[in-house]
Amino acid sequence: MNKLRMGFAALLTALGGVGAAQAATIYLGGYPNQLVLFDEGTGTVKQKVTLATGLPVSMQLSNDRKKLYVTTITTSGIEVLDLATKKVINSFSLNTPTTKYRFNGGVVDPAGRYFYTIGMRIDKEVDRYKISKPHYIVVDLQQKKIVRTADLAPEDDTFSYRAGFMLSEDGKTLYVFRDKILVMNTADLKVSERLDLAKPDLSGMENVSFGGGVENIRSTREYVSLFNATDPYIHNKVFGIARLDLGTRQFNFTPIGPAPDSMAGLEVTPDGKEGYTVVTTHKLGNKRCEFWRLDLGTNKVLATQEFPCRSRFQFGMSGDGNKLYIYGASYNIEVYDAKTLKLEKDWDLGNDATMAGMVIAQ
Amino acid sequence: MKHLRPVNRKAQRIEASITAAQASSDQPSTEEDIVALQQAPRPHVPMGCTLSFSPGWEVDAGGGTAGLCQPVERDIYDCYVTCFWPVQVPDHVNYSPDWASNCAVATKDWRNLDLVFP
Numbered sequence: 001m002n003k004l005r006m007g008f009a010a011l012l013t014a015l016g017g018v019g020a021a022q023a024a025t026i027y028l029g030g031y032p033n034q035l036v037l038f039d040e041g042t043g044t045v046k047q048k049v050t051l052a053t054g055l056p057v058s059m060q061l062s063n064d065r066k067k068l069y070v071t072t073i074t075t076s077g078i079e080v081l082d083l084a085t086k087k088v089i090n091s092f093s094l095n096t097p098t099t100k101y102r103f104n105g106g107v108v109d110p111a112g113r114y115f116y117t118i119g120m121r122i123d124k125e126v127d128r129y130k131i132s133k134p135h136y137i138v139v140d141l142q143q144k145k146i147v148r149t150a151d152l153a154p155e156d157d158t159f160s161y162r163a164g165f166m167l168s169e170d171g172k173t174l175y176v177f178r179d180k181i182l183v184m185n186t187a188d189l190k191v192s193e194r195l196d197l198a199k200p201d202l203s204g205m206e207n208v209s210f211g212g213g214v215e216n217i218r219s220t221r222e223y224v225s226l227f228n229a230t231d232p233y234i235h236n237k238v239f240g241i242a243r244l245d246l247g248t249r250q251f252n253f254t255p256i257g258p259a260p261d262s263m264a265g266l267e268v269t270p271d272g273k274e275g276y277t278v279v280t281t282h283k284l285g286n287k288r289c290e291f292w293r294l295d296l297g298t299n300k301v302l303a304t305q306e307f308p309c310r311s312r313f314q315f316g317m318s319g320d321g322n323k324l325y326i327y328g329a330s331y332n333i334e335v336y337d338a339k340t341l342k343l344e345k346d347w348d349l350g351n352d353a354t355m356a357g358m359v360i361a362q
Numbered sequence: 363m364k365h366l367r368p369v370n371r372k373a374q375r376i377e378a379s380i381t382a383a384q385a386s387s388d389q390p391s392t393e394e395d396i397v398a399l400q401q402a403p404r405p406h407v408p409m410g411c412t413l414s415f416s417p418g419w420e421v422d423a424g425g426g427t428a429g430l431c432q433p434v435e436r437d438i439y440d441c442y443v444t445c446f447w448p449v450q451v452p453d454h455v456n457y458s459p460d461w462a463s464n465c466a467v468a469t470k471d472w473r474n475l476d477l478v479f480p
Contacts, residue, residue, distance in 0.1 A: 032462040285428030351466040
């Protein structure tokens with residue numbers, strides 16, 4: 001247990017510079033082609049931005065938190081929103097009349113010039129569609145076109161085009177998160193290292209899998225995520241927090257406890273002291289969901305609270321850490337108080353939200 | 363592909379072209395290459411609507427209704443975008459990109475969705 005506490009102490013140290021956030025703007029993807037800007041303070045939609053390239057399916061905040069990069073599926077587009085003016089400053093589609101692309105998410109280099117992702121190309125031929133395997137794609141956001149592609153190595157060919165991406169601060173190293181972590185050189189799109197987490201160099205754990213990143217504590221220096229792992233003897237599953245140093249490529253894990261059936265991400269308060277997650281057990285008609293509030297200093301579960309959950313949902317937290325959000329696959333956001341874990345209110349977005357997630361910024 | 367046989371002219375031409383290509387190259391035979399989707403190695407399944415065979419959205423994977431989307435009308439959209447149920451809803455990415463353009467909220471505005479005859 002002391003080891004665990006030391007791990008969380010290190011996490012808290014890393015979170016020290018996060019600072020308290022104020023009530024801010026929630027950015028959500030909305031049907032049919034909208035970016036919904038929702039005011040956390042008043043609980044109202046304050047603006048909708050129409051995306052010329054169609055339905056938003058992923059969003060990513062720039063490292064300086066001044067721009068929002070949105071990918072759209074309707075015409076395989078990329079749109080860049082300036083957060084100060086709330087205006088779209090770049091918008092283009094990769095499709096042509098005979099060629100389409102499929103990609104979901106990606107990462108933009110620190111200079112804001114190149115967008116890295118994995119996608120598929122679909123060519124319309126005379127009598128059929130020719131569909132490529134997933135491959136690396138680099139999009140030049142200034143030229144508004146694909147400037148480089150590369151095949152996945154045969155040993156990585158189990159990847160779909162859905163993956164998590166991060167870039168090092170210098171933009172020279174691309175990290176691709178799937179069943180293993182691929183460390184790639186952006187210069188030639190070659191894999192320089194594979195961090196196979198099935199057998200990490202750590203006693204008592206195997207088959208480690210990273211989850212999504214923790215947006216509130218996103219950093220250009222490290223990737224922080226929930227993880228699942230099994231022990232190599234009786235194969236019990238545990239969950240915890242994983243951290244990958246994007247500069248040194250070192251990763252470490254801090255186990256917390258037995259893993260439930262599934263967990264919906266990790267949200268951390270701006271001061272880094274408390275974490276929240278949603279634990280789901282059983283399925284379909286027997287499905288049960290609970291909020292878990294974690295003290296990240298003592299590694300204890302402070303409170304749990306069952307709530308009526310949807311079949312599909314996403315979990316988020318307000319910018320100030322005082323509210324928890326259940327949203328996605330619907331037109332509303334259910335707002336829960338983070339301390340009491342009780343439902344407070346329901347916000348109507350006016351548009352069905354896509355599964356692009358939620359970005360909170362000023 | 364010995365378990366399947368072509369029943370129309372296009373399928374017969376596809377089979378003939380594959381056979382001819384294999385005869386003129388070192389490609390391995392396609393005999394015995396059928397693998398179940400849940401087995402390893404997983405086959406390459408390109409994204410396309412005609413490859414999904416889910417029976418319908420009136421029931422969930424367990425035969426009940428508790429696992430359906432809530433609100434249930436929202437299932438329309440996630441099937442429309444991802445081609446999950448290709449027969450019941452139009453195909454967003456291939457022939458009906460504007461099908462939902464008049465319907466921001468499926469639960470409230472579903473009457474604005476248009477009929478599509480592909």
